[in-house]
Structure formats: C-alpha cells, structure tokens
Amino acid sequence: MNLISLENINKSYGEKVLFDDISLGISEGQKIGLIGVNGTGKSTLLKIIVGIDTADKGKIIARNKLKIEYLSQNTQFTKDDTVMEAIFKGDSPIMVLLREYEKAVKEISQNPQDETVQNNFNRISEKMDALDAWNVESDAKTILTKLGINDFEAKVENLSGGQRKRIALAGALISPSDILILDEPTNHIDDETVNWLETYLNSRKGSLIMITHDRYFLDRIANEILELYKGKLYSYEGNYSKYLEQKLDRLNKMEAKEQKRQSLIKSELKWIRRGAKARSTKQKARIDRFETLQNENVDLSNGKVEISVGNTRLGKKIIEINDISMSFDNKTLIDNFSYIVNRDDRIGIVGPNGMGKSTLLNIIAGKIKPTSGDVEIGETVKIGYFSQEYRNIDETLRVIDYIKETAEYMSTSDGTLISASQMLEKFLFPGALQYTPISKLSGGEKRRLYLLKVLMDAPNVLLLDEPTNDLDIETLNILEEYIEEFTGTVVAVSHDRYFLDKVSNRIFAFEGNGKVLEHTGNYTDYIDFHNSILEEAPNKEKKKDNHEKESRNNKREKTLKFTFKEQKEYEEIEGNIAETESALEEISKSINESSSDYMTLQELMANKEKTEEHLNYLLDRWMYLSDLAEKIDNKKS
Incomplete structure (x- = not known):
C-alpha cells in the first residue's frame, strides 16, 4: 500500500537545480537508502517529504493520518529539558501523556507529602495504565541505554553534540510512525551500537527512508536504493550490493546507447554533407533527426571525485x-x-x-x-x-x-x-x-x-x-x-x-x-579473532564441566544412592522453592508500587532477575534429585 507519493518535484536554490521533475513513492514495508554526492539535495528531499521544506513545483499525495517521524542532522532541544523530556516529543496522546508523567515524577520527588501533587501523580498513572504507556517509557529507557545514555535526568544542554544526537535518535525510534526518516543515524555512535541499531531497524515493521554513508548498514537494512544525481532520481531494487550491480549495468547500457548514437551521427553527417537537391518532407525529417541526435546531452560520467595528489618523500624513521x-x-x-x-x-x-x-x-x-x-x-x-x-x-x-x-x-x-x-x-x-x-x-x-x-x-x-x-x-x-x-x-x-x-x-x-x-x-579479521576468543573460553569451561559431570554420572550409575548432602537437599528443596516463589511475588508487588522511583526500580529489577535465576537453579536441582530418587526406588524394588 502506498503511503506517500511525490510527483514531478522541482527544487532550485538560485541557479543550482537540485531536483528536475523527480517522482517517488513510499510503500508499506519499504526500507529505502537515499544516496548521492554531498550537495545534491538528499537532506532537502527528506525535508520536503516531512513538510519542513516545500518544492518549487510538483505535488505530494499522502495517506490520511499518515504519521512521519524525522531525525535531522541538527536537532534542536528546548532549554532545560531533561533527557526523558527531550525524547517524549510530538503531539500524539502517548507522547503528551509521557511528558506529563515525567513532570509529575519530578514534582512528587520534590514534594512527596503534597496531597495535590500525589493526586495528580495518581491521576496520570491511571492514564498511563489506560493508554498502556508504561511499555513506551520502558522501551525509551532501554533504547537510551543501548545508545550509551544512562543518566535520564541529565540536562540535554549540558551534554556533548554526540550525546544529543543519540538522544534525538532515541526520540525518533520510540515515537509511533508509519514512516521513519533518518538523516545520518550512524554518525557519533560506535560499532556495537550500530550493530544493535541494525537489528532494531530490521525488526521494525514500519517503512524507513534514510541517508547514510555506512555501506554495510545499507547492505543489511535497505531493500531499495535511491540515488540522486544531477537533479535526477534513479531507483535500484535491493540492497547496496544489488545497487552496485544494477548501476554498473545501467552505465554499460548508457555507454552502448551512446556509441550507437555516435555511429548514427556519423552516418547522418555523411548524408548531410552530400547535400540533397530536393528538400522533401522526408528529407527535412531526416535533417531534424540529425539535429536531435547532435543536441542530445548524454552524461556518461559517474560523478566520481578524482584525487591525484602527490606526497613528499618519507624516510626510514616515521x-x-x-x-x-x-x-x-x-x-x-x-x-x-x-x-x-x-x-x-x-x-x-x-x-x-x-x-x-x-x-x-x-x-x-x-x-x-x-x-x-x-x-x-x-x-x-x-x-x-x-x-x-x-x-x-x-x-x-x-x-x-x-x-x-x-x-x-x-x-x-x-x-x-x-x-x-x-x-x-x-x-x-x-x-x-x-x-x-x-x-x-x-x-x-x-x-x-x-x-x-x-x-x-x-x-x-x-x-x-x-x-x-x-x-x-x-x-x-x-x-x-x-x-x-x-x-x-x-x-x-x-x-x-x-x-x-x-x-x-x-x-x-x-x-x-x-x-x-x-x-x-582488517576490521573483519579483528572481529573474527575477538569472537573466537570469546567463544573459546566458555567452550573450555563447558568441556571441563561436561567431563566432570560425566565422571560423576558414571560413579553415580555404579552406586545409585544419595550422598548425605544430597539427601538433606532433597528433603528441603520443595520448601526452598516455595520460599523463593513467595519472595518473587513480593518483589513483583514492590516493582508495581515503586514505578515513580527509578533508582529503587532498577534495584528491584536486578533483584528480581537474581531471584528468578535462583528459582530456575532450584527447579533444575529438584528435577535431577527427583529423577535420582526414582532410580534408587526402582533399583530397590
């Protein structure tokens, strides 16, 4: 289904023509990479789609209630905004509510005994329940953490340019939208974060159009490449690798077409030079065709920057x-x-x-x-x-x-x-x-x-x-x-x-x-080496554990009886499981009651994770001991 269409768009700045009758459609599920030499108008095209800029000519047709989220290269934040307030932008009901919630959290932390503040916080919490906004808030904190932002109450104006860019990226990712538009999303983020962003965007259901110079990123995410070149827009189906193959094929066809045109010009030129005594309608048409062939502007250049720079002599010591x-x-x-x-x-x-x-x-x-x-x-x-x-x-x-x-x-x-x-x-x-x-x-x-x-x-x-x-x-x-x-x-x-x-x-x-x-x-060699080291250590431990476990099992098969320690553990384990399950319930209740206190919430979540791990361990031990008890009983009988 087509979400938005741009038809016959023209845009110029003075004498510089950016777009010359270009057309573009974005459909559901499309993930488009927009490429082209700097200065050709890539960011301007994104702004026209968003509605920040306007075309000189042409029309834009968008689906009713179309939601577009846009990450620009230079995002402006409101003075005094905290990180959380900055990312909950937009005028959708959830974004408005989340801003109110962040404000209410701040107020109740400053005036916990104020009844009016408490009532307001409870009212907003109920609205959060009604709109199921808690997940959005949780997702926002997860995304911020993945992007290297951990202090959610920090003032945005005090952060570095790179940190502000990552906050803007988080804001774009959490905002519900039909089309997500990203202008250089990988700038200022490291390799690990880029890998996470790839996974996130690949799992996202909505449409995407982005400008990026990261070719691996394009290769792994894009299913269409659009290239802006000298005012024209060329479309290539597939990722960056497919684009390279298709562009080479297009240039080869253009070159063959140009060679044919040159051959026709030479042929027509011979005829023109011979001269025709009678200028019939047919002959005039032939002269017109010659002039058309001669005036065609075929651009076979590929827009490459050519560098041919010398450098000074370098001695032995560098x-x-x-x-x-x-x-x-x-x-x-x-x-x-x-x-x-x-x-x-x-x-x-x-x-x-x-x-x-x-x-x-x-x-x-x-x-x-x-x-x-x-x-x-x-x-x-x-x-x-x-x-x-x-x-x-x-x-x-x-x-x-x-x-x-x-x-x-x-x-x-x-x-x-x-x-x-x-x-x-x-x-x-x-x-x-x-x-x-x-x-x-x-x-x-x-x-x-x-x-x-x-x-x-x-x-x-x-x-x-x-x-x-x-x-x-x-x-x-x-x-x-x-x-x-x-x-x-x-x-x-x-x-x-x-x-x-x-x-x-x-x-x-x-x-x-x-x-x-x-x-x-190179980099891939390093990553392969790094991953092999990470895999090697656990494998060694696993082999050692498996060997020890096998030895224990062999001994156990011979004796098939509980040790004193195992007998005591077996007698107590069901009670321990029940106690751990009760503790887990208490932690869950505390989490629900502490939704406004993020520091306490973090501690409770960590405690919950540890308790769940302990419960899983107890259940594994209970299964093992129960199985052993059954074998002992069978042997006795």
Missing part, C-alpha cells in the same frame, strides 16, 4: 610511540602503549566512544602531550591531520580562497602541476561554486573541502579522525582508492566497518582501562 600513558580525571585512557609505525602501515583505530581513540591521534599529531612516555617523529614526516574539529573555518572565505591558503599549485603523483581551481573541479566544485562563500555549502560539502585542503599540502603521513562522518559514499570510494595508491602511512579512527575493511591492514582496538590491543588484518 613515528615511534614509546610507553605512552594518558589519563583524564583519574580515568586511564592509554596505559603504557608502544608501537613503531612502518611505511606501509594502514592502521584502523576502533573502540567504544570516550575510550581515547582521538586522544591517541592528538598525541601523535603533537596537539597534546601524554601523561608519561613520548612520541618521536621522523625528520621527513609531513603529517596531514583530517580531524573532526574543522568548524573553525572562516566561512566568509570563498571556496577557492580557502584552498589557496594552503597552495595555489601542487604537483600530482606523475609530476604534473595542477592549480587549486583544477583540484576543486576534481572535487566536484565547479567554476561558479568556487567563488561561493563557504557558509553557503552543505555540511558534507564543507567536509569534502576540508579533506581537499589537507591533501593539497601533500602529506606523507595521514591521520584521519572519523573521515566517514558527513562524507558521501562516492567521496568515500575515491578516498579509499587514494589510500590504496598512497605511498605514505595512514592512521584512521573510524566506526565505518566497510571503510576499515577496505583500507586497514592493522587494528588498534581500545578495550577499556587503557588497554590497546594490536591485531594484524
């Missing part, structure tokens, strides 16, 4: 990291880490957020000093640092002036001199756009411009801090190709698994408490 340690606020991020960087190293740095990955890059770059130890940099090393903090750009500068600050000309890998303007052309900044103030660029275009500035300096060691954030897939593909041809060293912090698999030959994994594990291979 970077030596000698027993460095780093601590902040009594938290150890790096503990006695050493490594000698080699010329052909392509190092990927992975780990949860806040573990110290960017800190290691900053130490190598000389931006901060370690608590102990040192880093030695070789004399020939020229570092190019592509950091997350690029927002100190003077946005009043024109695009070309920003690049010329680094170099007006540079030498490519084959020794050819190329101007700043020519390099900008290769980076999809055409002539007119080069004289545009940086403030007019999209976030992705600014990021791409910053990448060019780093490379224009011809470094021989590249430090890349989350290079995949805000870069489009096409630019990432070419950056990966550039790294493959790059003769220097690359060290990259990234949560983009696809990127790390393509470029890295060694992984530094931050595992917590300052421990940094070195592993040879």
Whole structure:
C-alpha cells in the first residue's frame, strides 16, 4: 500500500537545480537508502517529504493520518529539558501523556507529602495504565541505554553534540510512525551500537527512508536504493550490493546507447554533407533527426571525485610511540602503549566512544602531550591531520580562497602541476561554486573541502579522525582508492566497518582501562579473532564441566544412592522453592508500587532477575534429585 507519493518535484536554490521533475513513492514495508554526492539535495528531499521544506513545483499525495517521524542532522532541544523530556516529543496522546508523567515524577520527588501533587501523580498513572504507556517509557529507557545514555535526568544542554544526537535518535525510534526518516543515524555512535541499531531497524515493521554513508548498514537494512544525481532520481531494487550491480549495468547500457548514437551521427553527417537537391518532407525529417541526435546531452560520467595528489618523500624513521600513558580525571585512557609505525602501515583505530581513540591521534599529531612516555617523529614526516574539529573555518572565505591558503599549485603523483581551481573541479566544485562563500555549502560539502585542503599540502603521513562522518559514499570510494595508491602511512579512527575493511591492514582496538590491543588484518579479521576468543573460553569451561559431570554420572550409575548432602537437599528443596516463589511475588508487588522511583526500580529489577535465576537453579536441582530418587526406588524394588 502506498503511503506517500511525490510527483514531478522541482527544487532550485538560485541557479543550482537540485531536483528536475523527480517522482517517488513510499510503500508499506519499504526500507529505502537515499544516496548521492554531498550537495545534491538528499537532506532537502527528506525535508520536503516531512513538510519542513516545500518544492518549487510538483505535488505530494499522502495517506490520511499518515504519521512521519524525522531525525535531522541538527536537532534542536528546548532549554532545560531533561533527557526523558527531550525524547517524549510530538503531539500524539502517548507522547503528551509521557511528558506529563515525567513532570509529575519530578514534582512528587520534590514534594512527596503534597496531597495535590500525589493526586495528580495518581491521576496520570491511571492514564498511563489506560493508554498502556508504561511499555513506551520502558522501551525509551532501554533504547537510551543501548545508545550509551544512562543518566535520564541529565540536562540535554549540558551534554556533548554526540550525546544529543543519540538522544534525538532515541526520540525518533520510540515515537509511533508509519514512516521513519533518518538523516545520518550512524554518525557519533560506535560499532556495537550500530550493530544493535541494525537489528532494531530490521525488526521494525514500519517503512524507513534514510541517508547514510555506512555501506554495510545499507547492505543489511535497505531493500531499495535511491540515488540522486544531477537533479535526477534513479531507483535500484535491493540492497547496496544489488545497487552496485544494477548501476554498473545501467552505465554499460548508457555507454552502448551512446556509441550507437555516435555511429548514427556519423552516418547522418555523411548524408548531410552530400547535400540533397530536393528538400522533401522526408528529407527535412531526416535533417531534424540529425539535429536531435547532435543536441542530445548524454552524461556518461559517474560523478566520481578524482584525487591525484602527490606526497613528499618519507624516510626510514616515521613515528615511534614509546610507553605512552594518558589519563583524564583519574580515568586511564592509554596505559603504557608502544608501537613503531612502518611505511606501509594502514592502521584502523576502533573502540567504544570516550575510550581515547582521538586522544591517541592528538598525541601523535603533537596537539597534546601524554601523561608519561613520548612520541618521536621522523625528520621527513609531513603529517596531514583530517580531524573532526574543522568548524573553525572562516566561512566568509570563498571556496577557492580557502584552498589557496594552503597552495595555489601542487604537483600530482606523475609530476604534473595542477592549480587549486583544477583540484576543486576534481572535487566536484565547479567554476561558479568556487567563488561561493563557504557558509553557503552543505555540511558534507564543507567536509569534502576540508579533506581537499589537507591533501593539497601533500602529506606523507595521514591521520584521519572519523573521515566517514558527513562524507558521501562516492567521496568515500575515491578516498579509499587514494589510500590504496598512497605511498605514505595512514592512521584512521573510524566506526565505518566497510571503510576499515577496505583500507586497514592493522587494528588498534581500545578495550577499556587503557588497554590497546594490536591485531594484524582488517576490521573483519579483528572481529573474527575477538569472537573466537570469546567463544573459546566458555567452550573450555563447558568441556571441563561436561567431563566432570560425566565422571560423576558414571560413579553415580555404579552406586545409585544419595550422598548425605544430597539427601538433606532433597528433603528441603520443595520448601526452598516455595520460599523463593513467595519472595518473587513480593518483589513483583514492590516493582508495581515503586514505578515513580527509578533508582529503587532498577534495584528491584536486578533483584528480581537474581531471584528468578535462583528459582530456575532450584527447579533444575529438584528435577535431577527427583529423577535420582526414582532410580534408587526402582533399583530397590
């Protein structure tokens, strides 16, 4: 069933045409990945679907009472909102009620003896029961925890940009909707969280349209890919892998069609040059066809960013990291880490957020000093640092002036001199756009411009801090190709698994408490190794337990009688089971009575889990002992 349709949509900003008569339909169950070079209008298209922006031309037809939930790249929160208040946005009855409930919880915690406050809390609690809103609140806390947000009463304005993005993502996920629209949902979240988000979105029943540069994410979730390219929208059925196959097929067909067109032009040109004495209607039609063929604008380019950057010579000594340690606020991020960087190293740095990955890059770059130890940099090393903090750009500068600050000309890998303007052309900044103030660029275009500035300096060691954030897939593909041809060293912090698999030959994994594990291979190799270790330990224990259990069973088969301890356990176990079941009932009652006190609720839930585990253990023992008692009785008889 079609939920929403966009028909013949046009949108322009000044002379820049974003959409040229594009059409799109979203049906139930569709999971769409929207891709395209930065600046082509992907986010604008999402805003038009949501209704935040409007098209210059065309129409939108939506199903009655269609609910759309939208995660933008830059979510604004109300001042003084707590985390829970921030995610319960929207005007649906449940969201309004949940905001009232959070407010009531705060009031009753501040004035527990106030009868008016108590009555209001009880009234809202009854409404929560009626609308079955408790599950939504519980889901919200679960999702926040999975996204690394644990302090639900923290003020949003005091949190980092990454934390605010994750809160906005949680808000979008919990809000009931027919279509969920996500703009770069994987930015600012680590690998483990991305894996959880994949599972969550795959199990979600509603429709989805998202912009993301994470190609594994697209491959595992999307069942359709839409590509925006030069004002046109191309649709490909299937995931990212299928898209690559179908796009290659489309380009091959276009190339064959263009070759045929060129052949026809040559044939018609010969006829035109021979001249025709009589200009019949048939001959005029043929001349018209020639002009049509000649004027056709066939675009066979694939929109790739071409990088052909030279780099300076690199000597034998590159970077030596000698027993460095780093601590902040009594938290150890790096503990006695050493490594000698080699010329052909392509190092990927992975780990949860806040573990110290960017800190290691900053130490190598000389931006901060370690608590102990040192880093030695070789004399020939020229570092190019592509950091997350690029927002100190003077946005009043024109695009070309920003690049010329680094170099007006540079030498490519084959020794050819190329101007700043020519390099900008290769980076999809055409002539007119080069004289545009940086403030007019999209976030992705600014990021791409910053990448060019780093490379224009011809470094021989590249430090890349989350290079995949805000870069489009096409630019990432070419950056990966550039790294493959790059003769220097690359060290990259990234949560983009696809990127790390393509470029890295060694992984530094931050595992917590300052421990940094070195592993040879790419990201998938590291994950396979890590999982094998996790599986190996329990298997060893299991084998040991099975062996001991088998030995005990063999002995038991021979003797078939209770030990003194087992006899006593058998006599008491039914009473213990009854006591444990009663305790479990009491805990459940306390949970229902403590729904407003989250700290107590957490303790009770943990206690309930432990009690349930103990009950299961007792039941297993009761079954085992009862079975043994039956065998003993049978043997006696």
